[in-house]
C-alpha cells in the first residue's frame with residue numbers, strides 16, 4: 001500500500017451504494033451491481049472511462065439503492081471508502097447485472113451531494129492521508145502502545161494458522177511490511193466479523209479509536225481458534241477426518257506424512273491377517289487360496305468394494321476351526337447316569353443312544369449312522385441331543401431346518417453375490433469354534449423345496465460319511481472336513497422326509513408319554529426347573545401329585561410335556577407375585593409378628609388370597625404355598641379339556657376312533673345321521689381320499705350284510721329311501737389314512753340298528769370288502785390317547801397284538817383290549833351285549 005501513498009482521490013466521486021458488505025481500505029471485495037443507478041455508474045463511468053481516475057469510485061455502505069430510477073435516493077451513510085475497480089464482469093442471467101471487484105483505497109466523507117441521476121455524484125473529503133502513516137515511523141504514546149499490541153495479536157493469530165497455506169504465508173510477510181496503522185482495516189476485513197462491526201471500524205476515523213474497535217475483534221478470533229484446537233485434540237478422530245479431507249490436495253504440504261500414516265494402518269491390517277492365516281493351521285488347499293487372496297488384498301485400494309469382500313472372506317477363513325477340536329471324554333457308565341438323570345422314561349431311546357456311544361468309544365473313527373429322533377413335539381428329542389453332547393464333552397449347536405427352502409442356506413452363497421455368506425453348517429462351526437461339535441439338525445421333516453434348489457439334496461452331502469470329509473461350501477470354495485462332526489436329526493414324522501435323506505439315517509421313534517410318566521417327569525424335572533427359573537424354592541411353592549394330574553388331564557392334551565411345562569411356568573409366575581408382595585410387607589413387620597406367621601400351618605394359595613381380601617391389607621402368604629385344585633382353577637382358569645366322551649355317545653350313530661398325528665395319538669369322534677333321500681352318501685370333515693374310500697367300503701359291507709345283522713327293517717337294502725351323512729369333527733385338519741374303517745362301520749351299524757355304541761370303547765383298524773380287519777400303525781400313541789381320554793376298552797386288529805409290548809404295563813392293566821380279525825368281532829365288542837347276527841360267532845375278548 002505504500003505504493004499508493006502518492007494517490008490523491010478526486011474531490012468529486014461517483015457513489016456506489018451497497019447494502020451487503022462493507023469495503024474497508026486495504027481489502028478487496030466483490031460487489032454485485034443490479035440497481036438502475038449503480039448499473040448506470042458502471043456503464044458510463046467504469047466501462048467508458050479511460051484514465052485511472054475514472055476507475056476510482058466511492059463505495060457507500062449500508063444503503064440500499066431503490067430498484068427504480070425514479071425513486072428517490074435514500075439518505076446516504078456519511079462515510080465511505082474510495083475504491084479502485086479492478087475488474088468488471090457483466091452477465092444477463094438471471095437478470096442483467098455486473099460484478100465488480102473493488103480494492104479499497106481510503107476513507108472519505110460526503111460533504112455535498114451534487115446530483116442523484118443517472119447516478120449519484122458527491123463532493124468528498126479524503127479522510128485517510130495515505131502518506132501520513134509512513135512518514136512518522138513508529139508512533140509513540142497510547143497510539144504506539146495500541147498499535148504494538150495489535151501487531152502482536154495479529155502475529156499470534158497468523159501463528160495459529162497453517163503456514164503451508166500460501167495466503168497465510170503472504171499475510172505473515174505483509175504484517176511486517178505494512179504500516180502498522182493500516183493493520184486494523186486489513187485484519188478486520190479478513191477475520192470473521194459482522195457487517196455492523198466492520199461499519200464501526202469504517203466509522204472510526206480517529207486512528208486510536210480504530211485500534212480500540214478492531215482489537216477486541218482480533219482477540220475474539222484468537223480465542224475462538226484456541227477453543228477449536230482444544231476440542232480437536234480431544235477428538236483425534238476428527239483430526240484424522242480433517243487431515244483426510246486435506247489429503248484431497250488443499251494442503252499439498254501435508255500430503256506425504258498423511259499417506260504414510262494411512263499406509264501404515266493398511267499394512268498393519270493385512271500383516272495381521274497374514275499372521276492369522278498362517279496361525280490358523282489350515283489344510284494346504286485352503287492355505288493356498290488364502291495366500292492368493294491376501295496378495296490381491298495388498299494390491300487393492302481400501303476404497304474398492306471388493307476390498308471389504310475379500311477382507312471378510314479372509315476373516316471368515318481364519319476364524320474357522322480347521323484343526324481345533326475338543327477331546328472326547330466318554331465314559332459309558334457316566335453317560336448312562338447322566339442320561340438317566342436328565343430324562344425320565346424313554347428307555348428304548350436311551351438304550352440305543354448308549355449303544356451308539358459305546359461303539360464310538362471302542363472305535364473312534366466310526367463312520368456310524370446318523371441318528372434321527374422321530375416323535376411328537378415336546379417329548380425331549382432336542383434335550384436328549386444336548387445330553388449326548390454333554391456326555392461326550394463336546395460343543396452343542398442346533399440348526400433349525402424348519403421352513404428352509406433354499407439350498408444356499410445349507411451350502412452358502414457364491415462370493416459373487418452381494419451380501420453372500422456361508423451356509424448354516426459352516427456358520428455353526430464358526431460359532432462353536434471346534435471341528436467336532438454335536439450338530440442337532442432340528443425338524444428335518446419340515447425342509448421345503450423351491451426354485452432355489454432342494455436343501456435336502458445339499459444335506460445329503462453333509463450327512464454322507466463317504467462324502468462329508470470334503471464338504472465344499474459355495475462361499476468358502478475350498479473343502480472343509482465335516483467327518484468329525486456328530487450329526488443328530490429330529491423330526492415329527494418320517495412321512496415328509498425325502499427318502500434319500502431318510503436312507504442315510506437311523507430312525508429312533510420317541511413316542512409320547514403316559515399320564516403317569518408325565519407326572520414323574522413333572523416332579524423330577526419340570527417343576528424343579530421352573531422353580532429355579534422363577535427364583536422360587538420348594539419351601540415357597542409345592543405342587544402335589546393330584547394337582548399335576550389335574551393339569552395334565554384338564555389343561556393339556558399333548559403327547560409331550562411342553563405345554564405342561566408352560567402351565568407349571570404360569571403357576572410359578574402367579575406364586576412369584578405373591579412371594580414378592582410378601583417380601584415387601586415383611587420388611588415393615590415386627591419380629592414377633594413374623595414369628596407368629598411362621599408357626600401357622602401350611603396354607604394353600606387360595607386361602608391366602610381370601611385372607612388378603614378379608615383383612616384388606618396385603619399380608620405375606622404363609623410358606624410354602626400349596627397349589628390345590630381351587631388354586632389351580634384360580635391361576636389357570638376353568639379347565640380347557642373336559643372329558644365329554646360319555647355325553648357325546650348318547651345317540652345312535654356316534655363312535656370313537658383312534659387316530660395318529662405327528663403330534664401324537666388322538667381320539668376321534670365319527671358321527672352319522674340319516675335322512676330321507678335316494679341312497680346318497682355325504683362325507684364332511686376335511687377327509688383325504690383313503691378315508692373316503694374307507695367310508696364307501698364300510699357302506700358296501702353293511703349293505704351286503706344287512707340281512708345278517710337285521711339292519712334293513714324288512715327291505716332288501718338298508719339305504720333304500722335314505723341319505724347318509726358321515727362327519728368327522730375335530731378341527732380343520734385334513735384327516736387321511738385307512739385306520740378309521742372299523743370306526744365307520746361301527747358308527748353306521750349303530751345308526752342303522754338304532755343301538756348305542758358303548759361310551760368307553762375306542763377302536764382302530766383297516767377293513768376289507770370281505771369284512772376282515774387289517775393291522776394299522778401308531779398303536780402305542782393311539783392306545784395312550786385312549787388311556788388319556790379315560791376309555792376302558794380298545795379294539796385293535798389282531799395282527800397288532802405284538803405292538804402292545806411297547807405299552808407300559810400299568811396302561812395295559814387299565815385297558816381291556818379286544819383283538820379283532822373280522823368286523824363281526826368288532827361289532828360284538830363295541831355294543832353292550834354284543835351285536836346279534838343271524839348266526840352267532842364266538843366273541844374274542846382278551847384282557848391283559
Ligand code: ADP
Nearest residue numbers: 342343344377378379380381382383521525561
Ligand atoms: P422336542 O425337541 O422333542 O420337541 P424338547 O427336547 O425341547 O422337545 O423338550 C421339551 C421340554 O421337555 C424340555 O424342557 C425337556 O427337558 C422336557 N422333557 C421332555 N422329555 C423329558 C423327559 N423324559 N425327562 C425330562 N424332561 C423331559
